[in-house]
Amino acid sequence: MSATITKVSGESREYVTVKIAGQLFGLAIDRIHDVFAPVNMTPVPLAQREIAGVLNLRGRIVTAIDMRRRLGLPDRDDAGTSMAVGIDANGESFGLIVDNVGEVMRLALAELESAPANLDKTWSGLAAGIYRLEGQLLVILDVDRVLRLGGEASAAA
């Protein structure tokens, strides 16, 4: 992923922005399948904490990942509706559960900065870089790294 980002300057990419616990994140639009409201989700006992559950999206079984937990953030205390960003990886469907989905932004690759050294380990492990937008920072998430959950990494090792 990171290899594609450090391409020739002048190129730009489109990102879908999402809000998680007040922070703005960006996800590369070419990886996003669809955006949907997660309903009728079945929790999976014994699963890793980050797995919010599984749900049926038009006949496909989607594994939902709770992005707050993935980022080490506290669970949501308000009863607001969440949204899910659908991603396909290795022939499987995943849904990233976020607080809400914002707009699509086109940003120049040249402006992408690497994550600051003092960024939380979990976050810096997932961030592909940071954009300084007006008034706020946009953390670009590396989708593949987001999908690499803790248990799996250790299992592979």
Next chain:
Amino acid sequence: MDDLLSEFLTETAESLDVVDLELVKFEQDPNNAQILDNIFRLVHTIKGTCGFLGLPRLEALAHAAETLMGKFRDGQPVTGEAVSVILVSIDRIKEILAVLGDTGSEPEGADEDLVEQLDAMAGIGIAATEAAEEPEEVSEETAEQPFVFQVLERALKPGEVSLDDLERAFRDAPGPEDIAPPKPEKPAALPKKTPPPAPKEAKESTSKGDAPAKTQSIRVNVDTLEHLITMVSELVLTRNQLLDIARRNEDSEFKVPLQRLSNVTAELQEGVMQTRMQPIGNAWQKLPRIVRDLAQELSKDIELEMHGEDTELDRQVLELIKDPLTHMVRNSADHGLESTDERIAAGKPAKGVIRLRAYHEGGHIIIEVADDGKGLNVARISEKILDRGLVTEDELAKMTESQIHRFIFNAGFSTAAQVTSVSGRGVGMDVVRTNIELIGGSIDLKSVQGEGTTFTIKIPLTLAIVSALIVETGGQRFAIPQLSVVELVRAHANSGHRIETINGAAVLRLRNKLLPLVKMRDLLRMPADEEAVESDFIVVMRVGSQTFGIVVDSVFHTEEIVVKPMSSKLRDITMFSGNTILGDGSVIMIVDPNGIAQDVRTGEGGELDADDEDEAMKARAGDKTALLIVRAGSDAPKAIPLSLVTRLEDIPVERIEAVNGRHLVQYRGTLMPLIYLNDDVVRHQEGAQPLLVFSDAGRSVGLAIDAVVDIVDAELDIEVGSATPGILGSAVIRDQATEIIDVAHYLPMGFEDWFEKREMDQMALTRRILFVDDSAFFRNMLTPVFKAAGYEVVVCDGARAALGALSGDTRFDAIVTDIEMPEMNGFEFCEAVGASDQFGHIPVIALSSHTSTAAIERGRQAGFHDFVAKFDRPGLIASLKEIGQDMGVAA
């Protein structure tokens, strides 16, 4: 790749598999002209097709092989060497085909080495004559068959045949050629992945000489088939949804048509599933060749028997078991079967047999891989178990042989003394087990030392759609595959089925048996429900030989579910095998019975395996034992065979002294160590402490309990094993779940050297005895008794095993044997021992619950030295001592 080439590849691959198989048969039966003709024809076809397509390497090889086979046909003797060269050539052809499949053209390289060998065997020089003048004819032919034109742009190479020759060969070869033209004559048209029916048909047509029947099948692309199956699965789902709606609207007018739709769907599903079914023979096809090569490599004489090749199972399942099966057969050939010399020395036929058997049983297919080799080496496995610290020595001593055998399924557990090129590389039976469990199957084994090993694999027929029971726990629904569900029981505090607990472990009395129970909620670590549910549904499940109950909140209906694979993120959860979408659209998890069984085993230690069950059955056949019922630590009763207890005492507490954290009591003028049965036994401050005293050779140990409850004569029928130290297991005694105390666990706590010391003392008298009993319980209970009396014990779980042990080692001073045993009973065993010149002199003591005069008389006739009641410990020891003295006098 053009269609012609890809078709050629598929057909040739199939033909080659058949050739492999037939060649091995042929080697064993070189006079069978029919087999030879069949091989000849197949190789010839391959060669001919290569000519069409312009594949010189393949063609030259096939030609040379064909020439050699032609010589066989003309009467040249068939040698193993020659067959080997042909097989190697076939392998080379396969290699070339593989590259051809990848790249669309033959790889660079030369095969002169093989061609020369083949030609040398055929007794001719390199033939480079016949083809030179033939290209003309070829082009004439090609004019009629345009598709050949583009590939045949060159003159034929040495060894190649013209189309004319090919036609002529087909006319000459016996077979259906007069009806079918050469092209469709090639292996019958069937779906790509179904080779065996094709060769079978080909064979049939050869023998009968009529061909048209085979046009009844067509080739269908596997993808098309898979797509069809997916669509049917979706249809099943939709049907389920409709049924769900209909269930909610009782008097719907849709009911009748819906029923019709449901039936049609079911039939359609069955029909489509049928297209996935293939004979297991497909997975076995390569085995004769493998076994043959192994036999040569290992210099063993091996016969491979195959029964039930036609048994059908799902293509997907078939693919998945191919490798495990191959591995197991290799294992049997390499480790299972002894070398020819060893076999002859052991009095077995020089030729070892590996037997494959497949048959249907319920919704499962059972595959057995058996060998008549040396059996598993329990000693070596035990050593390895201890080595790796998998269990303690105590635990190991309590295990039955079959329990020990099963350790070979543990990871990295190769008992091969040396790693050979064939097996023993660490990827062993654990991989086999994992693969089989992945597809919802199970594997078990039975092994008798000296007689062989049989592996039994049980796998579901199909994976895609299963019938499942939908249950609810903690507000969530789960699907339990119906195949492992035995029955449903509703437990209620006031009903006949009440859930009881032993030391926190829940059990259910079900038709005089104790069923270990686990709560689904606990298994899945779901939060406990505040409102205690009064009634509980119990799903009784059987996995392999293990039976247990799962407690759920409620049970819905049975539904055909389409198994969808688990997300890769959830695959490590062993409790679930997949998930599915229910009629109402929600996703639920499919419970994996194997995963649960594993958890029940490790969590509760309550394994109720087939052996225990058998023993329970036998024990029930009238074995009454005097049992002392006591209370210690909890209200649940505990029992101990009365014969093991020397005395019951009430010791005034002031006589108990604590020294260095150990409790001692002055007893009959000496200090006796005192052990509390468990930490919960009440330490009385005044009055008396009830004790069970165990004495032997002047030493005593006291076991402190809360109270002696009763002495009963009861059938000792241990139904549930125990992982708790000091407890052998549980049994139903007087309608109450009772724990059986393991005395052997406590004695060494008093005198650490309880067993060793005695052996030292009695060195002069130390005797080796062979103890034969099919019941694990008696083996576990009496072995310590013998040891305590200073005997070295070799334990066998049956008469045959005992005779095996005796034939290898006759240094026994006495044999103690049970009477009622399967296969060979004690009387027969005793007679067999008496008849031997090797070990006929060893006295045999019978151990039986039947001490009737008739039985004793029968025993005398059989040649028993003595007849002792099963729980008469002093009588047994006395009898053994008597023998010891006799021996001493004699020596």
